[in-house]
Each structure stands twice: as C-alpha cells, then as structure tokens.
Amino acid sequence: MAKLAFLGLGVMGYPMAGHLKAAGHDVTVYNRTESKAKSWAAQHGGASAPTPREASSGADLVMACVGNDDDLRSICLGEDGAFAGMAKGAIFVDHTTVSAAVTRELAAIAREHGIGYVDAPISGGQAGAENAQLSVMCGGDQQDFDSAAPVIDVYAKICRRMGDVGAGQMTKMCNQIAIAGLVQGLSESLAFAQKAGLDVEKVVEVISQGAAGSWQMVNRHKTMAAGQFEHGFAVNWMRKDLSICLAAADEVGASMPVTALVDQFYKDVQVMGGGRWDTSSLIARLTR
Template sequence: MTTTAAFIGLGVMGYPMAGHLANAGYDVRVWNRTFSKAEAWTKDYSGTACQSIAEAVRNADIVLTCVGADKDLLAVYEGSEGIISNAPEGAILVDHTTASAGIAEQLAQSAKARSQGFIDAPVSGGQQGAENGQLTIMCGGEPPIFERAKPILECYSRALNLMGPAGSGQKTKMVNQIAIAGLVQGLSEALHFAEQAELDVRKVVDVISKGAAQSWQMENRSGTMIDGKFDYGFAVDWMRKDLGICLEEARQNGAKLPVTALVDQFYGDVQDMGGRRWDTSSLIQRLRKSR
C-alpha cells in the first residue's frame, strides 16, 4: 500500500484534500508556493511542511498536485527542481488541476520517460466537495496506474472513474464545464423572467424543482441567486479559464460550442461589473443590470 504522499498546492481545494490523506493515516508532505500556508496546514493536520518541491517528493510513493493552470503545471513538474526530476522511479504522479488535455499528455510522456506513472484527475464538486471528501474525479491514464492510485483518491471522492488514456480526464472535465455554463445561464434567465413577471420566485423554484427543470444548480444556487449573494464557490475568473480551455479544445477537434462561447462572453461582462471573484451563479446580475 502507498504510505508516503506529497501534495503540491494548498489552495481552497488542495488544503482540505491533503488533509483527508493525513486523516486517513498516510505520511503526508506538503508544499505551497507561499510556505506559511504549508506551515498553517501542519497545525490543522499531521504532516510535514517542505521548503521545496524536491524535498516534498523525494522518496514519495505518490505525488498529487492541485495548482492553477498549464503554466503552473510546467513550473512544478518540469526542470531540475520539479516533480519529475526529483520523484523516484515507480512513483505515481496525479494532477487535480483543471488544465488542457495537451499538457496532461505532455506530462504523461515526461513521467513515463522517468519510469513514473501519471494520471490527469481534474475534480468537480467545488470547495464544499473538497472539504467534505465528496469530489467527483475524472481520470485519464493507464489502468494499472489508476488502480494503484485509487485507494488514495478514494479518501476524498464520492465518484471516481477512469475515462481513458492520458488527457481523457481533462476532456471529461471540459464536458462538465460546458454543461454547467449552459445550465447556469438558463437558470439565470428563468429566475430573471420570474422576477420581471412579479412572481414569488422562491415559490416558483419550489414548484419547478420537482419536475424536469430540476438541477444541482437550481437546488443549491437558486436561493443565493435570488438574494444576490455570490460568494459560494467557484469564481468567475476560474470559470473563464476553464471555458477558454473548452473552446480551444473544440477548435482542435471540430466541436461546435455556440452557447458555450456566448456564456463565456457573458462571464466577461460579469468580470467588467467587478465580479471576478463572484461565484459562477452571478450570471443573473448582468440581466438585472440591464433592467
């Protein structure tokens, strides 16, 4: 059984995810670009804060990362001080960042050249899912490597699936984000229409949520959307990054995403309104502003 885990990146997702590993009894080493965050983590959980990536991954059985974007992955994985050069042969490298399929394929090849396994494993479920250990994890990689990583990933997942070879996890996450973008825009327009029609919006939601219009977004975000409160999760800036990845992949594979492209522009409007850190349900605000 894997016993030593290094976790690189202690943001709102990585911090509790690494904590679940510590609570499960693994020997956890953590590294964060801001060292004080790693030190703070060791006050909440049992583990070791490391000053460098090389220190964290040396002799680790599994290395997990959760950083920002493609450029951040290159910074932590490649180079003489990076993960691939310093993790041992036979180590499993698992990336939870939402990034491009291309970078996942590139890192998988680099890891393979060092006799390391690589899994791209983006997650869905947001900060709440990370804290509760209830994330959906979509993975790309080789089946034997996935099976070895599975016991670790089960520490903070409610659903865990291998979707295909390297890059497949990222492509599946793109499907997830495309679906969410359309759902949130549809819900925003529906609630805005109910407001304009001078209906009791909460009563409307209570009725339609029992039928075909029901969705996770309706169940979990309609109330806060009605209240105009948007500090409940995944930020607009992050969603624009993800939709940019989706649209770039679509340009490469020939998929047509007209609604996704439009919603991406709408999120740009929200950014211009000062809502860069609002959660994704804030799309409704641009409709209210135009009243």
C-alpha cells in the same frame, strides 16, 4: 497507508490534503506561499516542504491541484520540480483543470523518468472538497489508475478511469460545457421570476421537482436571487476552463455556440468587477 505529497493548497487542495492525513496517510505538502503550507502542517499534523522536489522525495503518489498549465509545469519540471524528486515507479496525480495538450506533454516527460501519470480533474467545488464528495474523472494507464484510485477515493464521491492520458481532462471539459449553459438558463429563469413578481422560493419548489431541476437550482437559487456570490469557484477560473474547452472544440471539430456565448457573458461579469465572484454570478448581468 501510503507516503504522499500534495502540491497546491488552494480552496480545493487544502481540505483534500487534510482528508488524506485524516485517513492515516503520511502527507507532506507544498504551496507557493510557504506560510500556508506551514499552517496546514500545524493544523493537520503533517509536514511541509519548501519545494515540490523536497515534498515529493520518497512519495508513492504525488497529488497536485494548482491553477493552470504554466503553474502545473512549474511544479513538475526543473531542478526543484516534483519529477526531480520522485523515484521510479511513483505516480503523479494531477487534479488541476488544464489542457489535454499539457497533460500529454508532462505525461511523456514523466514516462521518461519512469514515473506514472494520471490526469484526474475534479468537480464538486469547494463544498465537495471540504465534504469529500468530489467527482474525479481520470486518464492514464490502467495499472497507474488502479494504484491511485484507493487514495483518491478518500475525498471522492465517484472516481472513474475515462481512458488513456488526457481523457480525464477531456471529460472535465464536458462537465464545464454542461455547467455553463445550465447556469445561464437558471439565471434567466430566476431573473424572469423576479421581474414577473413571482415568489422565487415557490417557483423553485415547484419546478425543481420536474425536468428543470438541477443541483445548481436546489443549492444556489437562494444566493443567486439575493446577489450573493461567495461560493468558491471564481469566474476568472471558469473563463480559463472555458477557453480550454473552446480550443479543444476547434481541435476536434465540435460546435459549441452556447458555450462561446456564455464565455462572453462571464467576460461581462469580469468587467462588472466580479472576476472573483463564483460562477452563479451570471445572474448579475440580468438584475443589476
């Protein structure tokens, strides 16, 4: 069993850290709101620390799941940052969805400290985190990945190395690009069925068994049709992710007209007051 630190206890990080403790690892947690870290420690029997540095001191691996590029820098760098507390040979594993640029920046700093770095963004949403069924796409040195993978497997359905540092983040962008268009298509399909007077349940029962079927359709059609959007991954976070995707598309010369359009549709949802609704709320533009 490993000595671990987990930094960031949001809707994803809280259950992920819990799985690590349940698997028998020695886990110390840090959260910006310290009371949440103390609550986690009381619930799971682990320890909490007031700074990333103290949480990371002596850890074999430090896992992070925070909000954005700036949040990640703040927990890694500075006198109280994780890198200052990590010993040479320890490995930092970042589960945050951030830009490949900040990933490469922080990985270079980590190397200067003798620290390994694996970018390991996740997909599967809150339910995936709670049920230990996350898809984890990783970038980093093979040796660092091989050391981190058995720990990541505790909450992963699949964990794969996609290439060198940054490859995990680029793969996560592929994931978000695919989801954006899919959710918009499903929203239009369900809204059309409602306006045409069809029984949505019967429609989905039939079309989900063919080429149109998807996880989103099977698991979200009922709540989408009912206008219920409380499933964890917020529109505000999706727009953050899509901004990363669109910036990377400019860098690599990729054309993503549908993704750019759906990003603006999510902006419409924000204007409607739905910034904290989950991403299936695209249908609200068509039915309200």
